[in-house]
Amino acid sequence: MKHLLTSLFILAFMGVCVAFTEVSPFGESNRSSEANLDEAPFDIMMKVLTHKRCVNCHPSGNRPRQGEDSHIHNFNVQRGADDHGLAGLQCSTCHQSENNDFSGVPGAPHWGLAPVEMAWAGKTRVEIATQMMDPARNGGKNLDEIVKHLTEDELVGWAWNPGIDHEGKPREPVPVAKDEFTAAVKAWAAAGAVIPEQ
Amino acid sequence: MTTTFTLNGKQVSVDADGNSPLLWVIRDTLDLKGTKFGCGKAACGACTIHVDGKAVRSCSYAVKFAAGKEVTTIEGLSTEENMHPVQQAWMEEIVPQCGYCQPGFMMATAAMLKEIPNPTDEDIDNNIVNVCRCATYYRMRKAIHRAAELQNATTK
Amino acid sequence: MSENKKEKKGFSRRKFLVRAAIGTGVMLGATYCSAPFIRRKIAGVVNTAESPYMGPTDDPTIWFEVTADNTLIFHSPKVEMGQGTFTGLAQIAAEELEVGIEQIKVVHASTATGNIDQFATGGSTSIASLWVPLREIAATMRVMLLNAAAGQMGVAVSSLSALNGIISGEGKSITYGEVVAKAEEWEVPDTPALKASTAYKFVGKPIPRVDLEDKVMGAPIFGMDATMPGMLYGAVVRPSSVGATFLGADTSEAEGMPGVVKIVLEEDFVGVIANSYVEAENAKKKIKANWSTEKVWQSEDIEAMIRVGQGKPAVIQKEGNAKQLLADGEEGVIISEYYSPIGAHAQLEPNGAVAYVEADKATVIMSTQVINITRGEIAKRMGFKEEQVVIQPTFLGGGFGRRLHTPNAMQAAVMSRAVGKPVKSFFNRKEEFQNDTFRPPTHNVMKGKLTADGKIEAIEHNVSSGDVFFGSPLVPRLLQTVVGTDVGAWRGGMIQYHGIPNYRAVSWRVKLPFATSWWRSLGLLANTFAIESFMDELAEKAGKDPVLFRLDHLTETKADLRLAKVIQRAAEEAGYHNEARDGRAMGFAASTDANTPCAHVAEVSIEDGDIKVHKVTCVMDPGMVINPDQVRAQCEGSIIMGMSAILHERMTVKDGSLYPVIYGAYKMALMRDAPKEINVVLLENDDKPGAVGEPPLGPIGAAIANAVYRLTGERRRRVPL
Known part of the structure; x- marks a missing residue:
């Protein structure tokens, strides 16, 4: 356990460094990691997964949310048949594969909604985690694939680089540094992907 | 950087910062003014164009993404021979008032009709979400239904 | 010449x-x-x-x-x-x-x-x-x-x-x-x-x-589409705070930005000129402008100012002795209060201009509603005679009153002179929303008293509003003094049922810390909302049908007869009835604006808590109709724009700034909000053409509110409903 905590500490430290040196345009460096050394990997992981940057596009129902207040996406934007918008109003009408600093419109590869069976909005972290581990509700992924999705997917990675909004203000990134999150996910998986009771 | 793409059927190359919004490249570099600036935030839809046939709001679309693609603006919607059914319907219903937002609406409609050839009122409500301050929506709805008729008549 | x-x-x-x-x-x-x-x-x-x-x-x-x-x-x-x-x-x-x-x-x-x-x-x-x-x-x-x-x-x-x-x-x-x-x-x-x-x-x-x-x-016909050879792009720094005065700016960082040609620092503004719009906007972000603001304003401050009884009153209409009959302490006085918020113009084409100032002349291409005033402002700033300034107006990408004030043209001219080349300059959308000349918020107090047989004995309308006419560069100061009251703010504020024996209208002037001005139909939207909602409330108290109740209070004068005719016809066309059926109800309202009477019947339901307008029947008598199709288009547009203002729109002041600053967040009617049916009937009871573009905005708010009341029993008196 001590070894794991030490690793996490180092990673966390590196994560902060990375934030300071490379990702600072969006103010990420101003955020101090809320992780503390006693936190279990599950807790760290779920801080990210329950954050609005993730949940806004894991809505329950067919309407995405947006913004720091997670309001219903303007203009009645809808999920559509393939989770990428309606046939005539695709997510890609406005969202491209990277953030747009002129418009403040966020973007990342395959921008779209999580399938409706992966809805997280309004659920507890235990419910979300249980759902995430259920192949019937996670797109048939096994544990390795889940870890890969959480730690390597570019759209998931957007949560650490969420860009600026329409006023030029930085969006709030998820509250845990990327490397710290990656380490936590891997540690949690390696320890058997145990979901606590609450 | 130089970006090469097809604009209304003709190949064009522009020398611009790859992150420049395509809107300004079209309007100021290539001098086609039909694509409008309304908000610059992908919110109003006045700058809607087609990229590879799909509706895109060009104020929020970096020119580098257009490389190698087919870009169509309102100026290229109709052909020399035939007025596009959407524009034809807009003429028949006398839709525009001030007219500023109309190219964006027509481009959004043309893109929608490719995917949904016979839109219901609900399809129109959900897919056409541009902003018109003169509030010409009532006639636009009629024109969209009419455009669908015209399009289906020509493709059958 | x-x-x-x-x-x-x-x-x-x-x-x-x-x-x-x-x-x-x-x-x-x-x-x-x-x-x-x-x-x-x-x-x-x-x-x-x-x-x-x-x-x-x-x-x-x-x-x-x-x-x-x-x-x-x-x-x-x-x-x-x-x-x-x-x-x-x-x-x-x-x-x-x-x-x-x-x-x-x-x-x-x-x-x-x-x-x-x-x-x-x-x-x-x-x-x-x-x-x-x-x-x-x-x-x-x-x-x-x-x-x-x-x-x-x-x-x-x-x-x-x-x-x-x-x-x-x-x-x-x-x-x-x-x-x-x-x-x-x-x-x-x-x-x-x-x-x-x-x-x-x-x-x-x-x-x-x-x-x-x-x-x-998509022809290039708008001010935004104008170009001149060798044209550069200018961007002016505009304040995001209410009541901000320009003090100066640190431009050092902007000077080195790509594409920058020149920074222009004047006593009243700072701008940057660059080779492209994108470069100008990017450089603008690096200018550190200093502003002084007296106070960090909040919406509550504004709401507290807009209160009937505060500020300067002016009696704008008086017949009989309504004041005494409706005085505090009198029995049987019915009082209702209504509110409307700050409204943005939100026209799609931003304000802008292309200006070229040479040694002895200036040429400006732009969208403006006040060609002559625009010319005068530029001449004054350039030290030219008016004849040395040529304004070439273009098609406007929406007016709605927003282009009655055009200092941006003068700024473009100043920038052009600084570089000796044509300069194009226009607002970005955030600047449009925060530096608009807004529709002022209002507080309307209606008082009325019924006779034993259910007629109106006395009625009074008090409106508190920010300025429309006062303070407008469009109106000479001397004239403002001569006229004495804000005729813009009280447009639509007079009682038009001249059969009522005692009526009175009072306008209360409030000077707000941000610019308020002309917004399509001026005070008509809010004032008619109050008066015509109240007419329905009185009709109900009197136990009368709201249509007949209105007709009961009109006289045989030409103006009243024309209003009566549109009221009758609207009720007939819509098949107006008072009770809700199949989850829908109808609401009725009418008003005469600029000699054009207009009546609307709105048919509404409530869906997922939102008011849905299914059908509007509009009967209007603009006198002789030159082009019935375009008069209809104006009615359709006015109805939906009015719905938008009444059901959705609202600017708020938060921590000193006006919000929202983007479409979407500033909620407006969209395609899905437009009624599926709009039936416009035009009467022509005058031998000359009259006003068309604004009168149909008047009754729409009350028609909807009255329908909602019939459906739910809830009287909504605060806009947006």
Whole structure:
């Protein structure tokens, strides 16, 4: 356990460094990691997964949310048949594969909604985690694939680089540094992907 | 950087910062003014164009993404021979008032009709979400239904 | 310029300009200065009097050009902002000129032509104010052409007649274009008799808009589309805080930004000029402007200021002794209070201008509703005479009153002078939302008292509003003093049921810390919402049908009879009934604005907690209708724009700034909000055209609120509903 905590500490430290040196345009460096050394990997992981940057596009129902207040996406934007918008109003009408600093419109590869069976909005972290581990509700992924999705997917990675909004203000990134999150996910998986009771 | 793409059927190359919004490249570099600036935030839809046939709001679309693609603006919607059914319907219903937002609406409609050839009122409500301050929506709805008729008549 | 500026009515020695193709020539003209009867004219614009025209009318040659291919270029002194004025004016001109509509090309008169309206395009007055002058000008020109043709053809003028731009007689014919090409000088005859309305070929017909094809094909016709050779892009730093005064700026960081040509730091603003718009905007972000603000304003501060009883009152209407009958402590007084929020114009085309200032002249292309004022502002700043400044107006990407104040043109001119090149400069959307000239918020207090038999004994309307007319650069300060009350704020605020024995209206003026001004229909939207909601409340208290109750309080005067007719017809057309059926209910409201009575019946339901308007029946009597299709278009647009304001829109002040700053967050009616059915019926109970573009905004709010009440039993008195 001590070894794991030490690793996490180092990673966390590196994560902060990375934030300071490379990702600072969006103010990420101003955020101090809320992780503390006693936190279990599950807790760290779920801080990210329950954050609005993730949940806004894991809505329950067919309407995405947006913004720091997670309001219903303007203009009645809808999920559509393939989770990428309606046939005539695709997510890609406005969202491209990277953030747009002129418009403040966020973007990342395959921008779209999580399938409706992966809805997280309004659920507890235990419910979300249980759902995430259920192949019937996670797109048939096994544990390795889940870890890969959480730690390597570019759209998931957007949560650490969420860009600026329409006023030029930085969006709030998820509250845990990327490397710290990656380490936590891997540690949690390696320890058997145990979901606590609450 | 130089970006090469097809604009209304003709190949064009522009020398611009790859992150420049395509809107300004079209309007100021290539001098086609039909694509409008309304908000610059992908919110109003006045700058809607087609990229590879799909509706895109060009104020929020970096020119580098257009490389190698087919870009169509309102100026290229109709052909020399035939007025596009959407524009034809807009003429028949006398839709525009001030007219500023109309190219964006027509481009959004043309893109929608490719995917949904016979839109219901609900399809129109959900897919056409541009902003018109003169509030010409009532006639636009009629024109969209009419455009669908015209399009289906020509493709059958 | 013309040979003799002081020339009086009667003669023009100027030759009609003949051009082979449009856009190749420069039209010359005199600057015309009318002696403005401003007080009457202002009153006419904002209230119910005759609508005057404030431009030159004595010389047809500054209105029309005839080209060699027999096209008549009509230089319109009024701008086209979507209201269809160009089409209506072309129809009117074509009648008296005896040409086909397709032979007329309407363009915006540049100030260089001399054909400028001294006041503005606005107030739903364009067609009404030009109805007589334009026919006279066109008819005069036709006679001038006939006279000249008679001389050229060597026949008596009495043997000639004109049709489709061709003059024929005694077996010969000649086109207008040919006549003009040969003519050396023109004599302006006495105004001839005008055509009888029974002979009209174009007036009264649903002619397609003359700008239709340009607008459908995406032609570059707007101010934003204008360019000049060698043009650069300017970006002005605008405050995001309410009540901010410019103190200065640190521009050092911006200077080194890519593409920057020059920074312009003036006493009242700072701007950057760059090679492209994107570069100018990027550099602008690096300018650190200093602003002073007296206070960090919040919405609650504004709401506390807008209260009836505070500020300066002015009695705007008084009949009988309503004040005593409705005084505090009197029995049976019914009181209701209504509120409306700050409204944004949100027109799609941002404010902007392309300006080129040279040593001794300035040329500006832009969207403006106040050509003459824009010119004056630029002349003053440049130290030029007005004649040295040419304003070329363009089609407006929406007006709605937003382009009655155009200091941005002056800023573009300052930047152009600084670099010696043309400069294009325009607002970004956040700046539009935060530096708008907003529709002022209002607080309306209605008081009423019923007689034993259920009629209104006394009624009073009090409105507290930010300024509309006061403080506007459009209105001379002296005139503001002469008029004394804010006629813009109380537009629509007078009681129009003249059968009520005692009525009174009072306007309370409040000066707000941000600019409030003209927003399509001015006070009409909020005032009619209050008055017509209250009429329904009184009808219910009286146990009367709301339609009959309204009719009960109208008299036999012409204005009241016209209102009564639209009320009756609207109820019939809609099949108005009081009870909710199948989850839907109807609401009724009516008002007369600028001599045009209008009644709406709205049919609504509540879906997922939101008010849904399914159908609106609109009956309006604008007098003579020039183009029924465009009058309908104005009704449809006004209804949906009014719905948008009443159901969705609201600006708020948070921590010193106005929000929201983007469409979407500023909620507006979209396609899905538009009624699926709008039935417009036009009555024509007057022999001349009246106001069209604003009157249908009046009753829509109350019609919806009254329907919601019938459906839910809940009386909504706060906009947005």
